Amino acid sequence: MYSNFYIFRYASVMVIIVAAILSSAAMFLKPLQDENFRIDKMKGILASANIEATTENAIELYNKNITQEIVINNKGEVVSDFVDGKFVSGDLSAFKLDLKKELYKKSKGLDYNIPLLVAESNGTKTYIIPLRGVGLWGPIWGNIALQDNFSTVIGVTFGHKGETPGLGAEIDTKNFQVQFVNKEVFKDGKFQSVKVVKGGVAILPTDMQIHGVDAISGGTITSDAVSEMLANCLENYVPFINKSK
């Protein structure tokens, strides 16, 4: 029979050893994981602009296609401009900007910055806007690529931490994302966003159908979260867009 003291000692020692092992593994693997996250982010950004990248060529394609990275403040002024590998003004990296922190500042009514990435091919610009929001079980994120009129959607990508597989997690599938193509973010010059509609876009009035996509059956909360994320992130760009028109 084991004494209570033995049991306590056993449990404590075990927990300390396990904690030490896990934290050293986490520290050791962190650089590799961070690099993977960075490449994955690049892939997401490229994919929204319909550029298919693999893990191997993501960095190369990113550097080739994303010609400009801009940081904008909430008044629509350019804070930092990074063109062809050089800072033209400011020194904030739009790619590295932590959207989570900036959106938190927004929710607290503070000044915040937002990133805007520009891909240029054959003289036409594609604007890519990173997105971040709150899903059912954890964070959701994504990118939306707009034509140079800042309204027509070229493509989107979404990712999630832990939405329900088969239901909410469907937001990261092609089938869901392809619906966004050619939808409009602005309606007669007014910000409208693109909504994920429960029951399908068919229930919307005809003139609104261009601003909606079908929701996922069984994934209503995640679908709503996507609408919310799009509206919350895209509206920040309205002052900038109005200025540049």
Place this chain on the structure above:
Amino acid sequence: MSDKKEKEALFSVKNRKLLINPLHKENPITIQVLGICSALAVTAKVKPAFVMALSVMAVLAIGNVIISILRNGIPPRIRIIVQLVVIAALVILVDQVLKAYVFDISKQLSVFVGLIITNCIIMGRFEAFAMANRPWESFLDGLGNAFGYGWILIVVAFFRELLGSGTFWDIPVMEYLGVYDFGYKNNGFMILPPMALIIVGVIIWVQRSKDKTLVEQK
């Protein structure tokens, strides 16, 4: 007392049984009906199924050895918690390693890697085998059960991917065979979780009709 036992060959008949029995007669999925949840969750494609099988193998084999080494010191009153801590620690390690080295697959497996913790095969083997046997035997038992789990997973995934997506290991097999020209279509139903259970059911059926000793006597 264990003089004789220690001289036992590494792959004696008894030890080989530990490795081979779980493949068929004591299969964790088809006979003991454990680990069904993950069997239906990760088998839409062969690749994640394969990685899942490998991950479970790592956790089960290493975990069995750890528990077996500790078995004489583990206070029985907290043994389940000790087992859980070992499983959880190993699963977190596996998850971290996947994230670092095979990120794409880790993304596909997402929550399921975490769910290895709840895979009852692992807890079952710790409790039923590793707590009462020496490390080497426990290691073999862990490997054997993981193989038993893994081959079912891969067979199920093979059929689901082939018939559901027309691919094998993401290679478009059906396209190469040219069956689409004859009007063949992928069966989307195969992608859905219920089909995993139906395929597992078919495997159980085949297995039991071939080996009548597996059929329970009423």
